[in-house]
Amino acid sequence: MSGETLIELKQVSKVYRPKVKAAFSDAAPGVIAIEKLDLAFSKGEFSAIAGPSGSGKSTLLNLIGTIDAPTDGTIAFRGKTVTNLDENALADFRLHQLGFVFQAYNLIPVLTAAENVEYPLALQGVSRAERRARAIEALSWVGLDGLADRRPDLLSGGQQQRVAVARAIVHRPAVVLADEPTANLDSKTAASLLDMMLDLNKKHGITFIFSSHDPTVLSRARRVIHLQDGRLQ
Amino acid sequence: MRETVLLAWRNLWRNSRRSALTIGSVSCGLAAVMLGQSLMKTIQKQMVEKSTGIMLGHLQAQAKGVRDHRVPERVYPRPAAFEKSLREHPFVQAVSARIKFTGLVYSPQGSRGVLVVGVEPETEAKISIIPGYLKEGHYFGGGERDLVLGDRLAGELDVRIGEKLVVMAQAMGTEMSSELFRVAGIYHSGSESYDGQVVYVQLPAAQRVRGVPGKISYLVAKLPDPELVPSVIADLGSKAAAEGADLLSFRKIGLEVEAIIRFEDAILIVVLFIIFSIVGLGILNTVAMSMFERVREFGTLRALGARPVVVVRMIAVEALFLGSLGALAGLCLGGAIIFWWGTTGLHLPIGKALSYWLPFDAVVYLRPVWRMHVASAAGLVVVSLVSAAGPAFRAARLVIAEALRSL
Numbered sequence A: 001m002s003g004e005t006l007i008e009l010k011q012v013s014k015v016y017r018p019k020v021k022a023a024f025s026d027a028a029p030g031v032i033a034i035e036k037l038d039l040a041f042s043k044g045e046f047s048a049i050a051g052p053s054g055s056g057k058s059t060l061l062n063l064i065g066t067i068d069a070p071t072d073g074t075i076a077f078r079g080k081t082v083t084n085l086d087e088n089a090l091a092d093f094r095l096h097q098l099g100f101v102f103q104a105y106n107l108i109p110v111l112t113a114a115e116n117v118e119y120p121l122a123l124q125g126v127s128r129a130e131r132r133a134r135a136i137e138a139l140s141w142v143g144l145d146g147l148a149d150r151r152p153d154l155l156s157g158g159q160q161q162r163v164a165v166a167r168a169i170v171h172r173p174a175v176v177l178a179d180e181p182t183a184n185l186d187s188k189t190a191a192s193l194l195d196m197m198l199d200l201n202k203k204h205g206i207t208f209i210f211s212s213h214d215p216t217v218l219s220r221a222r223r224v225i226h227l228q229d230g231r232l233q
Numbered sequence B: 001m002r003e004t005v006l007l008a009w010r011n012l013w014r015n016s017r018r019s020a021l022t023i024g025s026v027s028c029g030l031a032a033v034m035l036g037q038s039l040m041k042t043i044q045k046q047m048v049e050k051s052t053g054i055m056l057g058h059l060q061a062q063a064k065g066v067r068d069h070r071v072p073e074r075v076y077p078r079p080a081a082f083e084k085s086l087r088e089h090p091f092v093q094a095v096s097a098r099i100k101f102t103g104l105v106y107s108p109q110g111s112r113g114v115l116v117v118g119v120e121p122e123t124e125a126k127i128s129i130i131p132g133y134l135k136e137g138h139y140f141g142g143g144e145r146d147l148v149l150g151d152r153l154a155g156e157l158d159v160r161i162g163e164k165l166v167v168m169a170q171a172m173g174t175e176m177s178s179e180l181f182r183v184a185g186i187y188h189s190g191s192e193s194y195d196g197q198v199v200y201v202q203l204p205a206a207q208r209v210r211g212v213p214g215k216i217s218y219l220v221a222k223l224p225d226p227e228l229v230p231s232v233i234a235d236l237g238s239k240a241a242a243e244g245a246d247l248l249s250f251r252k253i254g255l256e257v258e259a260i261i262r263f264e265d266a267i268l269i270v271v272l273f274i275i276f277s278i279v280g281l282g283i284l285n286t287v288a289m290s291m292f293e294r295v296r297e298f299g300t301l302r303a304l305g306a307r308p309v310v311v312v313r314m315i316a317v318e319a320l321f322l323g324s325l326g327a328l329a330g331l332c333l334g335g336a337i338i339f340w341w342g343t344t345g346l347h348l349p350i351g352k353a354l355s356y357w358l359p360f361d362a363v364v365y366l367r368p369v370w371r372m373h374v375a376s377a378a379g380l381v382v383v384s385l386v387s388a389a390g391p392a393f394r395a396a397r398l399v400i401a402e403a404l405r406s407l
């Protein structure tokens, strides 16, 4: 199951340039969030990115998730470079290979739990009946049977994040990327969310890469990548 | 696409007050445009009806080479063969002949310069609306020397029904000629110039005064609908030419009416442009605001694998909903207002403004012009789409990671 290299970063750097294009912007070099990083992830991993605030965890996950472009270096997925793809190709890549879980859940408020989970399948063009069935199944994997027709505003934070996890796994992506998925949850809820993620990883072989600066969360990861000032520690 | 429509529809009602306000402003804008169109077209229709009914007719066959089409300076013999074809044309309701010239009328109390119109009462009555304005006496029928005039002129000359008047004019040769007439009818059209400056006599008498027996200024014809004029001209124009006549549309003769119609149409276009701009800005504002509120959502959709076009489509569909719901509501609202003023009538001071040269009803009854209204509604839908283009493409170009950071 594990072993195959999924994601490979080579000499990846990310520099945030100041937005204000003032005359003196040449003087401001920008913030180096990630610096010449070499890193690889394999199939079946359950890995955490750790590091203090500002160390570059979110930036790294954004780059892996192709929702931000590196300033330098290349990222390859199953040996194919993705850093040179256009917007449509990147969208298709994310749609089929990646799942996202966000710190603030980011469910679409006008859609029910099931509709939120169905959304990636709808984008893939899966039929309505199949979509619904797979969404219900994914919701049951995350322990939310019976809440399919609730709108997000009627769900607790923990429940919302479970819906988000269901949405991230419903289309069987190769990797689920989660930036501080537990940061908005109390420790008990956080622990049970993590149990669930670990369960999905074990039972269904879903690869997880998540970030956190919470030691108890990090202790559940099988591999921890420590970042400091945009570099591996 | 179904998901896009569903999402757009639900998003529309997230801020239902704002959407309702936008839809309301679109509908008010459209209703205003419709009202303007209906008002202008109703007025124009009446202007055409009154101007063709009181003098122009829908078609005139004048002698070739006439320079002043309103009061032709040339007379010519009746084009008999052409007249027969004209009468037999399926679109032609009535044909009559007229001679028209300027002259003087005398009464014991005074004299006035007038336009003398020689008419054939029986056919003329089928074309002219003057008989309908008669308030005293008869529209001819008494004898060869009957004369019909307006109440204003009758007052100025101080004549009553049955009293005598002398009509004097320059005969086509050189010398002045005059003839005695008797007042048979007095009308009140409401138009100062018709009530004060025109007298109607019978054709043979007028031809005598003018010294051109058997000749006419023109044949005049009435059609059921002014829109049919071009096809009759197309059918019969060459026949008229064969007999030395020029078959003219009322639009060519009543240049003022044509000019006013053009002017009103131009105003309508300006108003349309202004209202469309206002409505467009309103929609732009709504769409832009709802876009900025949802930057993080667009980021989420894009992160989940939606292509930029999905975002563009979603925003476009939202704008389409706003525009088409507004257009639909506007068609209802505008239709209701037009229907209301079409039943109760709308008092307009415009009659007074026009009354110098045309009679005009004080109350106009608005009629919808659905062809124009629906075109405007469709225009508004297009405007709403165009207004949304900016925000839509901006949303599609967001850097996803940054969009996700926004609150």
Ligand SMILES: Nc1ncnc2c1ncn2[C@@H]1O[C@H](COP(=O)(O)OP(=O)(O)OP(=O)(O)O)[C@@H](O)[C@H]1O
Binding pocket: A016, A017, A031, A032, A033, A051, A052, A053, A054, A055, A056, A057, A058, A059, A060, A213, B402
């Ligand atoms: N959009 C941005 N524009 C400019 N600088 C940025 C931007 N995003 C991050 N940075 C900077 O890049 C560095 C790394 O930030 P990043 O958000 O990746 O850190 P993090 O490890 O996720 O921190 P946290 O634990 O607080 O979430 C920081 O110095 C941050 O200030």
Ligand SMILES: [Mg+2]
Binding pocket: A057, A058, A059, A179, A180
């Ligand atoms: Mg972070």
